[in-house]
Amino acid sequence: MSNVNLQSGPSGRDNNSQDGAGADAGARNSRTANARTGRPLLEVRNVSKSLGGKLILDDVSLSLDKGQLKVLIGPSGSGKSTLLQCVHFLTPPDKGEVVLDGQSAREMGQKNICAFRQEIGMIFQDFNLFDHLTARDNVAIALRKVKGQPKTAARVRAMDELERVGLADKAGLYPAQLSGGQKQRVSIARAMAMEPKLMLLDEPTSALDPELIGEVLNVIANLARGGMTMLMVTHQIGFAQHLTNEILFMEEGRIIERGTPGDLLGENSGSRTALFCSRLTELTGR
Amino acid sequence: MAIAIDSISALLDPAIFIVKGTGLTVALILGAMLMGLVVGVPLSAVQVYGPRWAKFLAGTYVWFFRGIPILVLLFIFYFGVFSPMEAFLTKLAGYRVNLPFLAAVTTLGLASGAYQSQIFRGAINSLHAGQYQAALSLGFSRTGALAHIILPQALRLAIPSWANEYSILLKDSAIAYVLGTLEIMSRVKLMVAATHMHVPFYIQAGVIYYFLTWVGLKGLRTLERHTRIPGLGVDQENPQGIELEKPEERTA
Numbered sequence: 001m002s003n004v005n006l007q008s009g010p011s012g013r014d015n016n017s018q019d020g021a022g023a024d025a026g027a028r029n030s031r032t033a034n035a036r037t038g039r040p041l042l043e044v045r046n047v048s049k050s051l052g053g054k055l056i057l058d059d060v061s062l063s064l065d066k067g068q069l070k071v072l073i074g075p076s077g078s079g080k081s082t083l084l085q086c087v088h089f090l091t092p093p094d095k096g097e098v099v100l101d102g103q104s105a106r107e108m109g110q111k112n113i114c115a116f117r118q119e120i121g122m123i124f125q126d127f128n129l130f131d132h133l134t135a136r137d138n139v140a141i142a143l144r145k146v147k148g149q150p151k152t153a154a155r156v157r158a159m160d161e162l163e164r165v166g167l168a169d170k171a172g173l174y175p176a177q178l179s180g181g182q183k184q185r186v187s188i189a190r191a192m193a194m195e196p197k198l199m200l201l202d203e204p205t206s207a208l209d210p211e212l213i214g215e216v217l218n219v220i221a222n223l224a225r226g227g228m229t230m231l232m233v234t235h236q237i238g239f240a241q242h243l244t245n246e247i248l249f250m251e252e253g254r255i256i257e258r259g260t261p262g263d264l265l266g267e268n269s270g271s272r273t274a275l276f277c278s279r280l281t282e283l284t285g286r
Numbered sequence: 287m288a289i290a291i292d293s294i295s296a297l298l299d300p301a302i303f304i305v306k307g308t309g310l311t312v313a314l315i316l317g318a319m320l321m322g323l324v325v326g327v328p329l330s331a332v333q334v335y336g337p338r339w340a341k342f343l344a345g346t347y348v349w350f351f352r353g354i355p356i357l358v359l360l361f362i363f364y365f366g367v368f369s370p371m372e373a374f375l376t377k378l379a380g381y382r383v384n385l386p387f388l389a390a391v392t393t394l395g396l397a398s399g400a401y402q403s404q405i406f407r408g409a410i411n412s413l414h415a416g417q418y419q420a421a422l423s424l425g426f427s428r429t430g431a432l433a434h435i436i437l438p439q440a441l442r443l444a445i446p447s448w449a450n451e452y453s454i455l456l457k458d459s460a461i462a463y464v465l466g467t468l469e470i471m472s473r474v475k476l477m478v479a480a481t482h483m484h485v486p487f488y489i490q491a492g493v494i495y496y497f498l499t500w501v502g503l504k505g506l507r508t509l510e511r512h513t514r515i516p517g518l519g520v521d522q523e524n525p526q527g528i529e530l531e532k533p534e535e536r537t538a
Contacts, residue, residue, distance in 0.1 A: 090419055118425030128420035132439045132515050142424035145434050156318075176517030194424060 039068040039102060041229050042198055047096030048088050049079075056082045057093065058253035062231075064198070069230040071240040073276065074250035080233040083250070084200045087231065088120050091114055101197055118146060121191030125203040127183040129175040129190070135162060135182075136171040141191045147194070161189035165219050181212030185219055192223070199223065201232040237277045241265060249273040296374070297486060300477035304490055307470040312498065314391055314459045314469055319452060321395025326402030330440075331432055333403065334410045351400035356393070356458050363393045364465055390462035405447040409440035414530055442513050449506040453499050460495070470494055472524075 005236055040063040048059040056079045070127055072080050085091040087098055089105045091096050098105040100119060108116050139158035143149045149157070162168050165185040175183055191199060204220065205213045217239050224230060225241045234240050241247070241261035249257040249264070249272055257264060258275050264273040332344045351359070368389035375383040413436060421431035463472035474491045478484050 088423060090422055114422075114425050114427050114430075117423060120423070122420070122423035123415055124420060126416060128416035130412070130420070130435055130439075131418060131518065132442065141434060142421075142426065145430055146425040174516045174518070176515065190424070210408075 014158060040064055041068075041101055042087070043097070043099040044083075044087060044099040045099070047083070047093040047098065049082055049086055049091065049093045049095075051082070051091075056253050057086060059096075060250075060253070060255055061096075062248060062255065062258075064229055064231060066197075066229055068246075069224050069228075069232065069244045070246045070248060071237075071244045071252060072231060072233045072248045073235065073237060073240075073273065075276065079253040080248040080250050081202050083120070084202050084231065084233060087200060088117060088122055090117075090122075101229065114146075118194055119197045121185055121194060121196035121199040123184070123191060123194055123199065123201040123204045125179070125206050127175070127207070129178075129183050129187055131175050134172050134174055135167060135186045138175070138186055139193050142190070152188045157193055158189070161193045162186070164192070164222075165189045166215075175285045179212060180208045183216045184208065184216045188216075188219055188223070192219075197229065199228055199230045201230060201234070203233050203235065204260070205234065205236055236279055237265070247273060249276065292519075297481075299351075300481060300487065301490055301536040302497075304470060304477060304487060305494065308470055308494055308498070310387070310467065311456075311459055311469040311471075311494075311528040314387070314394065314462060314467070315456050315498075315502075317335050318394035318455055318459070321391065322398030322402040322445045322451070322455075325396060325399025326406055327437065329399060329403035330406035330410060331436075333407050335428065335432070348400045348403055349395045356397060356461050357464065358462060359397055360393050360461060360501065361490040364389045368392075384466075386462075386465040386467040390465050390467050394455065394458060394462070397458075401402070401451055401454075402448070406453060406534075408447070410436060412443060428484055439472065442515065443512070443536050445506060445510040449503050449510075452502050452506065456495060456499055456502065460491075488528055 018241045025219075032239070042064040044062045045061060047057055048055070058079075060083060062070070068095060072083065074080055082091065087092040089098065092106075100116065105116050117210070129135075130141065133141060134137045135159045139161050140151075140154040143154035143157055144151060147154075155244065159168060159171060162171050165188055167182060167185055167189070170178060170186075172181060175186070178186065179184065189203075201220065205216050207215060213236070217236065220230075220232070221239075221243060232240065232244075245260055246258060247261055247264050248255045251272070257271055259271075259273075263269060265277060329344045329347065332340045333348075336344065354362075364386075368385045372383050372385050401419075417435055417439065418431055421435040422428070426434065459469065460471040462469055463475055466472060470491055474487045477487050481487075
């Protein structure tokens with residue numbers, strides 16, 4: 001089984017479809033449907049957030065079309081993680097709007113915010129797998145307890161997702177028994193099982209040993225190729241520039257530069273982004 | 287009960303009478319532990335995740351029960367609540383209603399709830415904050431995240447401290463004799479009064495309490511091993527490999 005079948009459309013994915021070509025067609029269809037409505041999948045409008053009296057996000061706006069991957073980079077403390085948290089409403093913004101597929105998070109209220117969050121998958125830097133559950137149950141638990149699926153159906157689905165990230169043979173192991181790269185792949189499987197419309201990735205490879213980064217990046221690349229809409233914070237700029245057509249550079253709570261990798265990272269672009277990335281490259285030797 | 291003071295065999299009847307109190311002592315401890323669990327878990331959740339006003343209420347509860355000796359609490363609750371209740375029920379039923387056991391189990395349970403809440407609070411706080419966030423990010427409600435993700439982990443971590451609470455509560459339960467509950471200690475008091483022999487019966491009580499402590503701690507140790515998460519920690523003495531915030535020392 002190839003890894004092609006990683007996309008997920010708003011209409012949901014056929015549980016039993018192992019047919020990559022069919023899935024691709026589905027992705028194309030939903031993309032054209034979206035083109036007709038002309039509405040971006042995610043709109044972040046003028047979001048501001050203060051934490052502990054300090055302004056972390058200062059009037060940030062961005063939008064993502066369906067199937068698009070945007071990369072968010074910037075120095076630490078620039079507000080990238082907080083921005084993802086605000087998009088997910090894990091940390092509700094003080095000002096501004098987050099609109100996913102026409103639904104405003106603010107208008108959903110405390111009860112429905114869980115439904116809003118269900119549609120957005122989040123990948124954390126330090127994985128945050130549930131330590132008391134096996135890899136399979138990590139993926140299955142939200143299917144059972146949030147979506148109300150029966151135990152066996154959830155487990156079958158979980159095994160499908162683990163297979164997609166190449167970890168079917170590790171299904172019975174607990175997080176403490178997995179390597180960092182394997183943990184992150186399980187967390188991707190866990191998020192994908194919920195069939196999110198959007199994935200937020202918060203430095204998914206930053207906590208990994210260098211030799212484990214590749215396996216996680218592979219899975220992410222497969223998601224991107226499958227048509228998943230993603231907003232990714234990363235310092236793996238060499239990897240990211242081949243998947244994205246827009247880089248957002250954040251500093252001090254604002255997006256100060258945005259553009260294609262070619263524009264921002266070109267030899268003579270003179271951009272803040274290029275300067276930042278050249279420093280990263282010097283440090284890591286890549 | 288005729289007792290020949292110089293005969294060893296004459297000690298047997300009172301000794302058996304005392305041993306028969308074990309059941310009530312065990313019921314008292316288990317009842318209070320369980321009640322403490324039911325009170326303590328929500329209290330701990332409120333203290334970690336609750337809004338400010340709820341934290342304040344929970345904190346007040348905890349301070350009240352931790353700040354007053356068990357003996358004083360027993361009298362407050364007995365004379366304040368259960369004695370009037372007895373009088374009322376006696377009038378209603380037409381015969382004498384006695385509630386010393388209910389009074390003891392309630393008081394011990396409410397007090398234990400305060401202590402247990404601190405055990406669970408420490409356990410919840412020792413979990414990585416990302417566990418809760420990850421649960422919310424998957425669409426869990428706050429109570430759902432608590433029930434399915436946080437508590438299953440926190441309760442495991444709390445077992446060693448919970449065992450400690452058991453051994454303390456076991457010994458606190460002896461104070462319930464002041465209300466006349468026919469548990470081990472009040473039976474000892476009765477037999478001492480009847481025979482004027484102190485040391486043998488107090489030693490017997492000590493042995494029974496020691497035995498109950500040993501059995502309970504063994505059982506909880508087994509539970510701890512049984513619920514251990516594979517791969518977490520390697521130390522036999524501390525299989526979770528995680529340090530818990532120590533609950534405040536108690537004095538009975």
